[in-house]
Amino acid sequence: xxxxxxxxxxxxxxxxxxxxxxxxxxxxxxxxxxxxxxxxxxxxxxxxxxxxxxxxxxxxxxxxxxxxxxxxxxxxxxxxxxxxxxxxxxxxxxxxxxxxxxxxxxxxxxxxxxxxxxxxxxxxxxxxxxxxxxxxxxxxxxxxxxxxxxxxxxxxxxxxxxxxxxxxxxxxxxxxxxxxxxxxxxxxxxxxxxxxxxxxxxxxxxxxxxxxxxxxxxxxxxxxxxxxxxxxxxxxxxxxxxxxxxxxxxxxxxxxxxxxxxxxxxxxxxxxxxxxxxxxxxxxxxxxxxxxxxxxxxxxxxxxxxxxxxxxxxxxxxxxxxxxxxxxxxxxxxxxxxxxxxxxxxxxxxxxxxxxxxxxxxxxxxxxxxxxxxxxxxxxxxxxxxxxxxxxxxxxxxxxxxxxxxxx
Amino acid sequence: xxxxxxxxxxxxxxxxxxxxxxxxxxxxxxxxxxxxxxxxxxxxxxxxxxxxxxxxxxxxxxxxxxxxxxxxxxxxxxxxxxxxxxxxxxxxxxxxxxxxxxxxxxxxxxxxxxxxxx
Numbered sequence: 437x438x439x440x441x442x443x444x445x446x447x448x449x450x451x452x453x454x455x456x457x458x459x460x461x462x463x464x465x466x467x468x469x470x471x472x473x474x475x476x477x478x479x480x481x482x483x484x485x486x487x488x489x490x491x492x493x494x495x496x497x498x499x500x501x502x503x504x505x506x507x508x509x510x511x512x513x514x515x516x517x518x519x520x521x522x523x524x525x526x527x528x529x530x531x532x533x534x535x536x537x538x539x540x541x542x543x544x545x546x547x548x549x550x551x552x553x554x555x556x557x558x559x560x561x562x563x564x565x566x567x568x569x570x571x572x573x574x575x576x577x578x579x580x581x582x583x584x585x586x587x588x589x590x591x592x593x594x595x596x597x598x599x600x601x602x603x604x605x606x607x608x609x610x611x612x613x614x615x616x617x618x619x620x621x622x623x624x625x626x627x628x629x630x631x632x633x634x635x636x637x638x639x640x641x642x643x644x645x646x647x648x649x650x651x652x653x654x655x656x657x658x659x660x661x662x663x664x665x666x667x668x669x670x671x672x673x674x675x676x677x678x679x680x681x682x683x684x685x686x687x688x689x690x691x692x693x694x695x696x697x698x699x700x701x702x703x704x705x706x707x708x709x710x711x712x713x714x715x716x717x718x719x720x721x722x723x724x725x726x727x728x729x730x731x732x733x734x735x736x737x738x739x740x741x742x743x744x745x746x747x748x749x750x751x752x753x754x755x756x757x758x759x760x761x762x763x764x765x766x767x768x769x770x771x772x773x774x775x776x777x778x779x780x781x782x783x784x785x786x787x788x789x790x791x792x793x794x795x796x797x798x799x800x801x802x803x804x805x806x807x808x809x810x811x812x813x814x815x816x817x818x819x820x821x822x823x824x825x826x827x828x829x830x831x832x833x834x835x836x837x838x839x840x841x842x843x844x
Numbered sequence: 845x846x847x848x849x850x851x852x853x854x855x856x857x858x859x860x861x862x863x864x865x866x867x868x869x870x871x872x873x874x875x876x877x878x879x880x881x882x883x884x885x886x887x888x889x890x891x892x893x894x895x896x897x898x899x900x901x902x903x904x905x906x907x908x909x910x911x912x913x914x915x916x917x918x919x920x921x922x923x924x925x926x927x928x929x930x931x932x933x934x935x936x937x938x939x940x941x942x943x944x945x946x947x948x949x950x951x952x953x954x955x956x957x958x959x960x961x962x
Contacts, residue, residue, distance in 0.1 A: 553933055600955045601846045603932040611934075 439484050448477050451494040452569025453654070458498050459603060466566065466594050472505035479504075542567060543658045544604050546651075550619040551602045558593040559622050566588055566834065567654070568647050578644050579629060597722035598807055616659075620668050620724060623651045627672050632826070647675055656711075663718045667725030672712035674731035677704035688828035693740040705735045723759040726751055745774035762790045770799050778803040794823035798833070810840050845929045847887060847956040848936040851933050854923035856895075861948065872946035880928060885939065891924035923949060927956075 459469035630644025641723035681695035773781025801816035898913030
């Protein structure tokens with residue numbers, strides 16, 4: 437049974453995070469762990485086409501990588517390297533014999549990657565590198581950052597983890613809510629980066645939405661009792677389900693009310709809605725769960741006109757209670773306009789301090805248009821245009837502005 | 845165990861705190877010092893006189909120069925520090941959180957290069 441190199445790559449990509457995480461635990465060093473996993477990959481490329489796929493590829497990679505690392509450390513230990521000897525001691529522990537509630541090392545690794553002592557861009561890069569198994573150039577391209585910058589960011593973060601002694605463990609109950617919030621924020625940032633940059637002209641560009649969903653699934657599998665983790669996964673799935681309808685021939689950006697709902701991905705919606713129901717049963721509200729619930733209400737409407745805006749407004753009120761940001765207030769104002777009319781929505785918007793946030797001007801323009809205040813609507817579209825560089829959004833805004841009645 | 849420097853940064857030109865507040869800060873720092881010692885994390889600590897009292901010594905062309913300090917003409921200067929022992933950064937950060945409350949100034953946490961023995 438022949439196995440191709442790209443299939444082997446696929447296994448490595450899927451198993452990378454788990455293998456590196458396990459090796460970090462018994463080697464106590466991220467760089468040595470990564471090197472060992474890469475060496476194991478080279479061995480697999482040599483051997484698997486001859487021997488066929490091992491029964492448990494993940495375990496094979498971990499064992500091979502571990503043996504390689506131990507060999508290497510033995511060689512170095514003979515050169516009286518204190519650290520190598522220490523790591524060798526760890527290496528002799530049986531990896532299967534772990535105590536404590538968390539059996540999967542990936543959870544430790546993600547909390548290390550998203551430690552608050554690391555800046556957010558470093559958290560994101562490390563998480564994608566170590567848990568996602570992505571190569572540095574792929575991550576750099578996805579975030580439109582020079583490769584050298586991203587490589588530097590990762591090297592610096594790994595050095596800090598080692599030198600400053602950032603621990604490799606899941607935080608205790610007291611710290612967990614804050615620390616988990618950082619982990620979820622990293623995954624959400626990766627998703628949003630992919631979601632707002634849907635300019636299909638760069639085909640080699642990595643799909644960050646897929647990556648974020650993959651990470652969220654891993655987290656949901658590892659922390660099935662954390663409702664916000666499930667909430668985030670649901671939110672990503674429900675948002676992503678609309679992707680096929682977000683663009684149309686000649687329309688680089690189609691907004692929710694105008695989307696062809698038959699294009700929405702039913703499987704993702706079903707999965708997302710089931711997660712939202714699971715969260716509701718637990719009844720421990722949090723911002724991701726509420727946003728997921730809002731997305732679920734949208735996805736339940738067969739047509740835009742049948743949207744249950746009253747329910748959405750109730751959910752935005754709840755969101756305002758636990759995450760009172762101006763952006764949430766803006767979205768609430770949009771829901772309010774649907775329930776009570778554009779006048780009420782406009783009044784709510786005009787109290788917001790969000791002048792440089794272009795969606796505010798887009799929402800204002802739409803409400804003014806519905807109120808027949810065409811000249812003011814045109815000015816609001818101009819304000820929005822002045823604040824966005826995204827080509828798809830600009831095309832959309834120009835079109836909207838042109839469609840105002842009685843405008844050139 | 846690792847050792848960490850908890851450096852207290854004073855910002856020049858900031859509104860001076862009231863006398864009561866200063867007295868309370870001294871008391872809080874004393875209480876914290878006692879706690880650090882009681883928990884075996886204590887290595888050393890001290891408060892410094894203002895930067896105007898500093899003198900810089902350096903070698904140029906094999907000659908020792910003595911210059912009226914401080915070294916950096918910055919608005920932020922070291923006001924004092926702790927050196928503590930901690931198992932990892934989280935433990936050090938927990939002490940730093942207590943330290944910044946006690947001394948009412950930002951605290952920078954830096955690891956020492958060599959792990960402390962034992």
